[in-house]
Amino acid sequence: MAGQTFGSFIMRKREERDHTLRGFARMLGISPVYLSNLEKDRRRDPADEIVDKIAVLLLMSRDEKTEMLDLLAKAKKKPAVASDLPEYINERDIVRVALRTAKDADATDEEWQEFIERLQKRIIRDDPPDSEGD
Numbered sequence: 001m002a003g004q005t006f007g008s009f010i011m012r013k014r015e016e017r018d019h020t021l022r023g024f025a026r027m028l029g030i031s032p033v034y035l036s037n038l039e040k041d042r043r044r045d046p047a048d049e050i051v052d053k054i055a056v057l058l059l060m061s062r063d064e065k066t067e068m069l070d071l072l073a074k075a076k077k078k079p080a081v082a083s084d085l086p087e088y089i090n091e092r093d094i095v096r097v098a099l100r101t102a103k104d105a106d107a108t109d110e111e112w113q114e115f116i117e118r119l120q121k122r123i124i125r126d127d128p129p130d131s132e133g134d
Helices: 006-016 021-028 032-039 048-057 062-075 086-091 093-105 109-126
Strands: none
Touching: 006 032, 006 062, 021 032, 021 048, 048 062, 086 093
16 A cells, blocks of 8 residues: 555556546546546545445445445545444444544554454454355
């Protein structure tokens, strides 16, 4: 993700799927000029519906969509959080407390990684692969 922008990310993904700018804009229901402005990072304000449609049409994995949302949040002039997170953060007091505590403690990447790995193990344990198809 280093050096990559929201615009360069969606352009690369569009080109990987062999979509022309005009054709992809038509699929999204936006003008080619607007899509070009997004890809050149001249516009940083696409509607959530457009962003979701980009992810679907480009067949993005969950990780790719997350990366795209993070890049879009970083592109905003005012500090922003990726659009898939505010509701989760605002609905759970403990999440806000945890984030502020981590901020105050200046949590290291290693500490965050340990926390993430612990949660990922739980996801795997709670959602085992389908034994019939595997």
